[in-house]
Amino acid sequence: MRLLFSTLLALCIAAVVGVGTTWLTTTRGTELGTLTIGPWTARPWIGGPDIDPYSRATIIRNGDLPIGAGDGIAFIAKRDGRKRLLDGRCDVLVSGVTPPARFWTLTLYDNKGRLVANSLQRYDFTSQEIVRNSDGSFAIHIASRARAGNWLPTGGIERYVLMLRLYDTPVGVATRSPRDAPLPTIATVGCP
Template structure:
């Protein structure tokens, strides 16, 4: 009797650990094939047939349609360059340049992957509507209150994430460093 109880307990613990790790892998993905440059993270194999099974499960669960490898790449950031989480109550500045691409978009999402609601219905910028300096650099300010220039409203939410999609770009599976793909800097400059 004691052997049966110990066996049942072991099976229950094993099932709990197995289901728990499967849930974590399917909701958060894995770092297999991940490209990390500064605060930006991409999974260049997500749009290919070479995608690993864990990221395939994450995409199936979220319903996301990944950018195909021939079309471009998508980078996400949930922290600034100093690893501080992006907070909608603070002023965050994205500055610099993007890697070469025919077209890019920068979009603001909440922690559940939805567009951040705001009264202006402004959710992001494209490479064609951004105001740039004479040297080609840009600065985007993300804040809850209106700012001059390139400004994205956060609606004051506590946590958010950014997605930078590069279309028709050489950045991809072979990219490894900031030198290969100069990503814009993300810095928190003011917090009430």
């Protein structure tokens, strides 16, 4: 009887630990194969056949549709260059250049992965419509109130996430440093 009780207890503990760690990794993600450049983070393996099982489970759980490994890469940013959370009540400036890519998009999402609601129904910029400086660089203002030039409205939400998708680009698994992939900087320039 004691052996049966010990076995059942061990199985229950193993099941709780297994289900708990699986839930944690699918909700919070893992750092397996993560590429970090400044405030931007990407997982180049996520759209390919060599994806780890935890990332696969996260994709299934969230219903995400990742970019294929041969098609491009997606970087996300939840913080600015000083590690401060992106706040929709503050003015944030995304500026600089992007790595070589046939096409790119910069999209504003809330923390649940939904487009940020705003009266203009403006959610993103693309490489084809952005207004650039004479040297090829750009500046995008992300703020709750209108700004001159490239402006993405936040609707005043408290937290948001930026996603930069690069299509048909050499940036990927072999990328290791900002020199390999010059990503735009993110700076909080004003906060009430």
